[in-house]
């Protein structure tokens with residue numbers, strides 16, 4: 001029996017296997033709180049009603065010892081989950097050594113060194129359950145809309161998002177890189193299936209030590225044949241509205257544990273505000289920031305823009321020079337591309353980056369050369385433009401940024417089970 005199922009079994013005798021989370025004692029009574037991954041259960045050991053062995057086990061069990069508890073489920077309004085178990089037998093399966101993570105405050109470095117244990121703590125547990133729900137929601141969203149899942153490779157021969165953040169490895173004497181994005185592999189698949197997506201780990205050797213960057217993160221990327229820039233923005237809006245709604249619907253307990261301000265999430269309704277890069281620069285300059293056309297919009301600037309709105313905002317049409325080689329130029333304004341970023345509210349930064357893709361073979365070839373990319377490694381990618389080219393668009397969303405925003409945790413390191421950061425690959 002799992003703890004979360006107990007409310008439907010009031011009056012029945014059950015056995016729960018789990019770990020001792022916490023314990024209160026008052027003379028002849030002990031209240032061990034047991035967790036099993038599905039929930040927390042208050043158990044009640046009454047000295048008069050149990051064997052000496054059970055009393056002793058409950059008394060001696062240390063924090064995080066694995067235990068087996070048998071007893072009758074009773075309704076108890078004040079207990080977590082609304083039920084408790086009146087203990088008949090309490091058994092220690094394995095006595096835990098002195099547990100390093102106690103209810104007192106610990107420093108971040110200490111907690112990160114103990115990430116494998118920190119996962120058991122209630123907030124970390126809640127964040128990763130939100131992640132679990134959002135990942136399933138991503139898959140449901142695209143599956144329900146008839147997208148085909150295309151698993152893109154992790155080992156690649158070419159860069160996708162600039163050459164400065166590549167993790168290089170040896171592939172039997174040839175240079176290979178860990179994938180920065182599945183996008184390039186999705187584009188040919190879009191010609192095969194029309195609507196496709198991938199969802200896998202991606203890697204960026206970003207020398208940046210910010211709360212928004214990981215070296216390894218999971219990205220969900222749709223790619224759609226014959227979809228143009230306007231439709232792309234609508235797809236991104238619909239997707240993000242769906243994800244937030246799904247978390248509010250199915251992660252109520254977790255969001256409560258995380259003390260998330262739900263009023264902020266309730267605002268996430270379409271349509272989202274949109275602002276062009278040119279207008280964004282004006283907005284920032286108007287707020288006294290030192291930015292001009294051609295500058296990158298960094299984290300601080302994103303936050304200023306996001307704070308001007310009460311829901312995610314889409315920034316469109318960035319300068320060609322600061323965006324990836326594959327983005328389609330704006331036919332009405334050749335200095336900018338049909339690229340978009342979606343910025344989350346509350347300072348969580350860019351959650352989505354996407355664009356319409358160049359579908360003209362010769363223009364794409366020219367861009368590959370301009371970016372000093374090795375043309376011979378991109379022949380297969382150029383083929384998409386050679387054999388029945390078609391306008392198409394797609395985006396990528398880093399799941400960790402969305403989990404952080406929805407959960408209200410400031411740093412990405414808590415949104416992935418084992419974060420890979422600058423200076424950290426342990427545990």
Ligand code: 4AD
Pocket residue numbers: 160161180181182183204206212213214215217219221222350351352353354355394395396397398399400401412
């Ligand atoms: O904007 P990016 O670099 O876009 C691409 O990779 C495109 N090829 C996607 C596409 O069009 N199919 O990354 C997309 C998203 C960002 O908006 C952000 O959410 C996340 O990936 N991201 C990161 N998340 C965590 N740590 C990092 N270092 C990240 N870099 C990007």
Ligand code: MG
Pocket residue numbers: 341350352353
């Ligand atoms: Mg981006």
